[in-house]
Amino acid sequence: MAEKHFKYVILGGGVSAGYAAREFSKHGLQPGELALISKEAVAPYERPALSKAYLFPEGTARLPGFHCCVGGGGERLLPEWYSEKGIELVLSTEIVKADLFSKSLTSAAGEIFKFDNLIIATGSTVIKLTDFGVKGADAKNIFYLREIDDADKLVEVIKAKKNGKAVVVGGGYIGLELSAALKINDLDVNMVYPEPWCMPRLFTADIAKFYEGYYTNKGINIIKGTVAVGFGSNDNGEVKEVHLKDGRVLEADIVVVGVGGRPLTTLFKGQVDEEKGGIKTDAFFKTSVPDVYAVGDVATFPMKLYGDIRRVEHVDHARKSAEQAVKAIKASEEGKSIEEYDYLPYFYSRSFDLSWQFYGDNVGETVVFGDNDPASSPHKFGTYWVKDGKVIGAFLESGTPEENKAIAKVARVQPAAESLNQLSKEGLGFASKI
Ligand code: FAD
Incomplete structure (x- = not known):
């Protein structure tokens, strides 16, 4: 060979x-x-x-x-x-x-x-629902998204099921981005996840409140606190129903699963x-x-x-x-040495006209700044994470490049915070001083 x-x-x-x-x-x-x-x-x-x-x-x-x-x-x-x-x-x-x-x-x-x-x-x-033996999870039109071939299959079915019903399983950033994309394609979207709010590994309840409200206003139906325990399909083997643990049954022409990797x-x-x-x-x-x-x-x-x-x-x-x-x-x-990797965690996501960035570590106490009412415009709000009196993480929705740079600097420098109250009042002003 x-x-x-x-x-x-x-x-x-x-x-x-x-x-x-x-x-x-x-x-x-x-x-x-x-x-x-x-x-x-x-x-x-x-x-x-x-x-x-x-x-x-x-x-x-x-x-x-x-x-x-x-x-x-x-x-x-x-x-x-x-x-x-x-x-x-x-x-x-x-x-x-x-x-x-x-x-x-x-x-x-x-x-x-x-x-x-x-x-x-x-x-x-991707982690698949078939990995856990979820009944009917091998039906046609149940999708996962990792590689370009997966995306091509999804594009095909979005066209084929125009104005149909979609269920998104999972409330992480993939679930949020996919729900938005399906909605923009005029599908009727239900999102299902077991946690009390979306993106619980990063978002606080206050951050999630904004996104859940915004998605609801866009016509996406969010079902929390339950999971998909089975799927029903038609004679062609195409998914038609999602069975939830709480007994509800959702109609579905497309199911997209984003439950982690x-x-x-x-x-x-x-x-x-x-x-x-x-x-x-x-x-x-x-x-x-x-x-x-x-x-x-x-x-x-x-x-x-x-x-x-x-x-x-x-x-x-x-x-x-x-x-x-x-x-x-x-x-x-070359017998030389280089500096050690010194990474500042940075995550982002975009959906609809929203775009958030997060830098640093999301541990400690949190404080919200700005207006996180999903009905207000512009959607500019953020959160700082404070541990041992220092600001170690920062999140911002709809930041300008300069503002995003400023919150990144906060997470890197870890400045001392006088009080959570003061931080909340100063908001982005705190970051721009650093
Ligand atoms: P990958 O980019 O996954 O590349 C792995 C490659 O290895 C693939 O080409 C795979 O085919 C190949 N491979 C694996 N096994 C073998 C094998 N045995 N033989 C040959 N080839 C093999 N991150 C963000 O920060 N923000 C985002 O908005 C965001 N959006 C995302 C959206 C989607 C749909 C996905 C799937 C991920 C997203 N991510 C996002 C995460 C980010 O894309 C990954 O962290 C990043 O791609 C990891 O890079 P990687 O090179 O380690 O792996």
Whole structure:
């Protein structure tokens, strides 16, 4: 069987992979040194677009428009870019076996890829309702969204079920973005989640109140405190009903499920140290195996700012961790050292005409500032998180670039706060002084 050897292999073709390839090229690559292996059929792209403009009826995003690295404000790496740089873009190729010690990867078709240095960038896969044995969860028109093929299937069915009924299972950011996209496509949308409010891992009750109110005003029906326990389908096997634990039955032509992800680490089980569900790395994304790095969603890395280790499933970290790993590889070749990764957590989401950003850590007491009444306009409000007298996290809806920069600075600097009352009164003014 065919065997190829590369100095560097990036395993994965998502966000981290694209940014890693660009970083290698910045440092100077010889043709044939780098291969990027992906099971997707397209060159790396900015995954967040799939739950946003990719699904819009107007102003729709399509490739090649959102190939990496446009999301980070960089150049767009078209498939031709890889060939011009002498990078082997190995697409539609799933790696089914990895032997980290003999430095070898095997594809489903039996091809062997040998490497000197490996960057694991396999990202996450979706958690499926079939994983929990939910009755009828294998019916047609029940969708999950991770890769571009999933998004294409969803686009098709949105067209086919025009003016139909959609149920979104899950109240995280994917659930919120997908509900908005389905509504914009004129579907009748029900959202179902078990928690007392949406995005409970980040949002406070006060933040969630705004989004739930706003969504309700847009005509989205939110059902909280219960879960989907089964699905009914018609003779063609297409989903028609969602059965809720509280006994209610919702009609559905489309169901979209967003109940979380799971890092794709199975290939490396028993070969590399793991922690918190991911592959354990140091501040340079080096794993416990020599010459093997892990970046993006799969990496559990030291969070210098908070003195602990974490895994982060967000695009900003995917980009930055990839760049850090490549810089570390190149520096070690030259006998140099680089600074440790010092990440400030940054998440964002967009739906309808809303757009929020969050920086820092969401622990401690919270205080709201601005007007979080969903009926008011403009929708500008935020929240600070205060721990041990210091502001360590900040959230802002509808911020300008300058305002977002200011809240990022607050989360990085962690200034002392006089009192929650004072913070609430000063609002954004507090951030702009820092
Ligand atoms: P991915 O981008 O998932 O890339 C992994 C790649 O590895 C894929 O190409 C996959 O096919 C490939 N792969 C996996 N296993 C194999 C194998 N065995 N063989 C070959 N190839 C393999 N984050 C935000 O901060 N804000 C957002 O608004 C936001 N929106 C999102 C919307 C959607 C729909 C999704 C799915 C995610 C969103 N995210 C968002 C999260 C963000 O996209 C991820 O954190 C980021 O893509 C992680 O990058 P990654 O390179 O680690 O993984």
